[in-house]
Amino acid sequence: MDLEKLRKTAAEIVSREDVKYLIGWRQGTFGYRAAPCFVEDAAGAAELTFSPLCSANLATYLTLAEKLPVPRGKEPDSRKTALLVKGCDSRAVVQLLVEKGVKREELVIIGCPCPGMVDRALLAEVIPEESAPADLKWSGGGFVLVKNGLETALPRDRVLAEQCRLCRHPNPVVSDILLGEPVQPWEVGPDGGVDEIEAKDVADRWDYWEEQFSRCLRCYACRNACPLCYCKDCILDRLNPTWINRAVNFSENTAYHLARAFHLAGRCIECGACERACPAHIPLGKLNRKLAREVRDQYGFEPGLDANAEPFQAAFKPDDPEEFIL
Amino acid sequence: MTEKPKLGVYVCHCGINIAATVDVAAVTEYALTLPNVKVARNYSYMCSDPGQLLIKNDIKNEGLNRVVVASCSPRMHELTFRKALQEAGLNPYFLEMANIREQCSWVHENRDEATAKAKKLVAAAVAKARLLEPLEAREVEAEPAALVIGGGIAGIQAALDIADAGFKVYVVEKTPSVGGRMSQLDKTFPTLDCSACILTPKMVDCAGHPNIELMTYAEVEEVGGFIGNFNVKVRKKARYVDFVKCTGCGDCAAACRMAGRFLSEFDAGVGKRSAVYLPFPQAVPAKYTIDPESCLFLSRGKCGKEPKCVEACRAGAIDFTQQDEIVEFKVGAIVVATGFDVFDARRKPEYGYADYPNVITGLEMERLVSASGPTGGKVKIHNGVEEIIPQEIAFIQCVGSRDKSTGNEYCSRVCCMYTAKQAHLIKDKIPGANVRVYYMDVRAFGKGFEEFYDRVRREGVRYIRGNPSEIFRRKEKLVIKVEDTLTATPLEDEVDLVVLAVGLEPRADARKTIELLRLSQSPDRFFLEAHPKLRPVDTATDGIFLAGCCQGPKDIPDTVAQAKGAAASAMVPLARGKVKIGAQVACVNEDTCRGCGFCAAICPYSAIEMVTINRMGHPVEVARVNEALCKGCGSCAAGCLSDSIQPRSFRDRQILPQIAVLGVLR
Numbered sequence: 003m004d005l006e007k008l009r010k011t012a013a014e015i016v017s018r019e020d021v022k023y024l025i026g027w028r029q030g031t032f033g034y035r036a037a038p039c040f041v042e043d044a045a046g047a048a049e050l051t052f053s054p055l056c057s058a059n060l061a062t063y064l065t066l067a068e069k070l071p072v073p074r075g076k077e078p079d080s081r082k083t084a085l086l087v088k089g090c091d092s093r094a095v096v097q098l099l100v101e102k103g104v105k106r107e108e109l110v111i112i113g114c115p116c117p118g119m120v121d122r123a124l125l126a127e128v129i130p131e132e133s134a135p136a137d138l139k140w141s142g143g144g145f146v147l148v149k150n151g152l153e154t155a156l157p158r159d160r161v162l163a164e165q166c167r168l169c170r171h172p173n174p175v176v177s178d179i180l181l182g183e184p185v186q187p188w189e190v191g192p193d194g195g196v197d198e199i200e201a202k203d204v205a206d207r208w209d210y211w212e213e214q215f216s217r218c219l220r221c222y223a224c225r226n227a228c229p230l231c232y233c234k235d236c237i238l239d240r241l242n243p244t245w246i247n248r249a250v251n252f253s254e255n256t257a258y259h260l261a262r263a264f265h266l267a268g269r270c271i272e273c274g275a276c277e278r279a280c281p282a283h284i285p286l287g288k289l290n291r292k293l294a295r296e297v298r299d300q301y302g303f304e305p306g307l308d309a310n311a312e313p314f315q316a317a318f319k320p321d322d323p324e325e326f327i328l
Numbered sequence: 329m330t331e332k333p334k335l336g337v338y339v340c341h342c343g344i345n346i347a348a349t350v351d352v353a354a355v356t357e358y359a360l361t362l363p364n365v366k367v368a369r370n371y372s373y374m375c376s377d378p379g380q381l382l383i384k385n386d387i388k389n390e391g392l393n394r395v396v397v398a399s400c401s402p403r404m405h406e407l408t409f410r411k412a413l414q415e416a417g418l419n420p421y422f423l424e425m426a427n428i429r430e431q432c433s434w435v436h437e438n439r440d441e442a443t444a445k446a447k448k449l450v451a452a453a454v455a456k457a458r459l460l461e462p463l464e465a466r467e468v469e470a471e472p473a474a475l476v477i478g479g480g481i482a483g484i485q486a487a488l489d490i491a492d493a494g495f496k497v498y499v500v501e502k503t504p505s506v507g508g509r510m511s512q513l514d515k516t517f518p519t520l521d522c523s524a525c526i527l528t529p530k531m532v533d534c535a536g537h538p539n540i541e542l543m544t545y546a547e548v549e550e551v552g553g554f555i556g557n558f559n560v561k562v563r564k565k566a567r568y569v570d571f572v573k574c575t576g577c578g579d580c581a582a583a584c585r586m587a588g589r590f591l592s593e594f595d596a597g598v599g600k601r602s603a604v605y606l607p608f609p610q611a612v613p614a615k616y617t618i619d620p621e622s623c624l625f626l627s628r629g630k631c632g633k634e635p636k637c638v639e640a641c642r643a644g645a646i647d648f649t650q651q652d653e654i655v656e657f658k659v660g661a662i663v664v665a666t667g668f669d670v671f672d673a674r675r676k677p678e679y680g681y682a683d684y685p686n687v688i689t690g691l692e693m694e695r696l697v698s699a700s701g702p703t704g705g706k707v708k709i710h711n712g713v714e715e716i717i718p719q720e721i722a723f724i725q726c727v728g729s730r731d732k733s734t735g736n737e738y739c740s741r742v743c744c745m746y747t748a749k750q751a752h753l754i755k756d757k758i759p760g761a762n763v764r765v766y767y768m769d770v771r772a773f774g775k776g777f778e779e780f781y782d783r784v785r786r787e788g789v790r791y792i793r794g795n796p797s798e799i800f801r802r803k804e805k806l807v808i809k810v811e812d813t814l815t816a817t818p819l820e821d822e823v824d825l826v827v828l829a830v831g832l833e834p835r836a837d838a839r840k841t842i843e844l845l846r847l848s849q850s851p852d853r854f855f856l857e858a859h860p861k862l863r864p865v866d867t868a869t870d871g872i873f874l875a876g877c878c879q880g881p882k883d884i885p886d887t888v889a890q891a892k893g894a895a896a897s898a899m900v901p902l903a904r905g906k907v908k909i910g911a912q913v914a915c916v917n918e919d920t921c922r923g924c925g926f927c928a929a930i931c932p933y934s935a936i937e938m939v940t941i942n943r944m945g946h947p948v949e950v951a952r953v954n955e956a957l958c959k960g961c962g963s964c965a966a967g968c969l970s971d972s973i974q975p976r977s978f979r980d981r982q983i984l985p986q987i988a989v990l991g992v993l994r
Binding site: 072074078102233240243312 | 919938944946967970971981
């Protein structure tokens with residue numbers, strides 16, 4: 003990725019009259035972090051970056067933007083939002099378009115073909131994270147860490163993030179401007195994480211998830227980081243009726259996670275944002291990918307690829323398979 | 329409602345239907361211990377007048393403001409009890425029913441367990457009843473017109489009845505003429521009246537009636553709206569013959585270069601027609617139609633120097649530039665009378681229908697014996713060698729009916745009798761012919777049917793009980809392999825002609841009609857009525873009614889009876905001029921709705937549309953329910969991720985406490 007081109011394009015876009023701001027990444031202030039940023043002018047555009055640390059799914063911010071009350075007699079701000087997207091981010095955008103969460107005409111989508119992101123935890127296992135910001139680059143088939151002017155090569159397989167190992171759509175599926183050349187999709191092996199749980203019997207599966215969900219703090223970081231969890235008023239927060247009690251225990255935690263997983267069935271685009279956000283390291287990706295696998299195998303449907311697709315959860319055919327109904 | 333709930337619980341014995349299995353006294357006693365319950369009573373028939381009076385008196389004297397009736401399914405008597413509440417001055421929707429009959433006494437044997445379950449169901453109903461809200465049913469105007477889809481005997485009869493009552497009727501028929509299947513028949517069982525003689529006057533009436541607008545060679549494209557206010561779009565297909573100019577003389581058909589080259593649909597493929605044709609001599613309207621698929625000029629763009637029909641037509645009616653025409657109108661009710669298809673005998677290859685010219689279907693036989701048929705009523709058949717007048721004739725019953733292998737488990741109801749009729753006609757036309765019928769059971773259930781069956785047997789038609797396994801050719805004869813199951817004798821029967829009594833099937837394009845009108849299908853794939861016994865002509869969609877074989881196989885008297893029933897039902901909203909809209913409809917919380925449109929996509933009644941509202945100065949899309957279309961089924965609520973759409977009376981906050989009670993109680 004040519005960063006100069008990225009910054010130049012971004013500066014041009016934010017200077018447009020009809021663009022409110024651009025959502026992108028810049029280098030973080032700590033260790034292996036890249037931070038999402040909102041760019042409104044050329045100075046901001048100069049700080050933009052795109053590196054193997056930019057795993058944050060920026061589509062999340064599209065629906066988070068607060069819509070303040072418009073004073074009487076004034077028109078609402080109808081300017082567009084510009085957005086940098088990787089393959090997975092673009093799928094989230096497409097799914098949002100399907101669900102009418104955003105309107106296409108309100109977006110300027112800048113596609114960034116993505117050769118894969120690193121998993122910060124794996125990276126820190128190889129080279130411990132220090133407070134000073136470090137930069138990471140793609141190089142050949144792997145990654146290069148740049149710290150204090152020193153470059154350290156990292157093998158791809160060692161630090162590549164799990165969702166990227168399984169990624170089938172590294173190139174943006176929708177974009178107005180595509181930066182750089184599309185990358186060659188890589189071979190995706192079996193989803194070992196889900197296979198492993200599927201191989202367990204029911205009792206073992208229950209034990210596994212009991213252990214995982216018991217650790218949940220119910221901080222709702224997974225929900226807030228998820229680009230497709232954006233109801234203004236989440237039913238899991240409601241008190242009448244109280245679907246889920248505000249108690250942090252295994253029973254309520256399980257209800258929370260299962261409700262969320264089912265709400266995401268046929269909608270989750272497997273970006274891994276939930277799992278990255280989880281401070282308790284609950285393998286939420288496995289849960290969501292299991293449902294995504296069911297949807298793919300049973301119905302041949304993959305969300306976030308076609309903005310004109312019928313929303314999966316609202317589609318019904320009399321000959322839909324029902325084998326999974328016990 | 330801020331008023332404290334005061335409940336009355338009424339437990340019904342339903343004679344012994346409930347009381348034999350459930351200890352109703354114990355349930356009543358238990359109900360008194362439930363929160364907010366002031367009165368609990370049991371009575372032998374709650375739905376009876378004295379039963380209802382109990383409720384009404386308690387409402388007046390005890391000041392009840394919620395009522396729980398523990399009896400049968402709400403489908404049975406919810407309306408009855410709602411009316412009782414209303415008469416006592418209470419909002420009718422302050423009623424909750426506990427179904428302790430279908431869901432309890434009828435399905436259990438152990439009295440103690442059934443009683444315990446009945447208590448649970450009552451407790452659950454009480455938990456919900458406390459949370460009920462008052463609802464109002466609204467009324468809207470109804471358009472005093474009806475649409476009849478299909479111009480067979482069912483459609484014609486329904487249209488005539490509605491039109492005679494003074495309402496406008498639009499009849500839409502797919503083929504160029506009304507008449508349908510009945511016009512293809514020769515004589516009708518068991519009275520042997522000539523089918524055409526009794527039908528044609530009705531066809532003519534239908535076309536000439538001042539209140540009927542007949543659209544033949546037309547198809548319904550779109551139906552929107554709801555009972556009282558359906559918006560209909562009809563495509564009138566191009567006939568390529570000027571409807572007004574055509575005199576029906578037939579010169580064009582005689583002149584057509586392709587004259588006699590195409591199988592006539594009307595003659596069930598036995599006769600032939602031209603590319604420009606009148607389906608049959610008595611067709612109504614008597615206007616010619618050019619089949620664009622078989623016409624050389626329309627399919628290939630060239631027909632000699634000039635199409636011969638153009639030269640032949642003295643009225644100058646041939647018009648190849650004609651285009652399909654779209655007509656739109658509004659009706660208050662719809663009668664669906666789309667009829668049936670006959671079973672395709674090729675799906676029973678063992679009978680050799682596709683292989684032997686002298687294996688024919690019952691419908692083909694109708695055309696053969698018909699005086700207006702291609703042979704002028706002479707039963708002549710080609711046996712593969714020569715044309716003969718068959719002497720040895722066999723009928724095989726239940727071809728494509730009562731047969732799981734063809735997917736049709738049902739009895740087609742007409743084949744036994746049309747076979748008997750055809751056997752009689754053959755005996756009549758070919759003196760000395762040997763006629764036998766291979767049957768499984770003879771179902772002669774209608775008025776005069778058994779007598780007719782008896783008469784046919786006395787005329788010498790042999791009935792042999794057995795289901796043939798195979799038909800093959802031996803020289804110029806057909807051999808039927810069959811076991812006579814009454815004497816356990818395997819037979820090989822040599823005959824000249826085999827008539828397969830093919831059954832009735834739903835129309836091949838039934839799916840299209842279902843999607844158009846949002847109908848349902850029963851397991852036999854015919855259209856589903858709202859209730860098999862009490863609402864046999866209604867559908868789940870208010871204002872849409874079924875007539876004739878589209879709902880299930882029927883003979884002509886039953887079809888006419890159902891058509892008259894459908895017409896009478898369709899006239900209810902038309903005559904009233906107003907329609908009531910259900911109150912238990914879905915409602916949207918526009919504050920939390922995120923406008924994804926899942927509910928609109930899910931709704932089986934197209935009752936939800938997306939509208940733009942102003943939310944704090946921002947235009948946002950939200951769902952809105954058309955209360956006239958909504959049935960309160962709750963599919964939308966199940967699909968809504970943010971719980972922003974819920975059916976009234978079935979809100980989560982009402983049914984969750986109900987479910988909770990079921991879970992906790994022992």
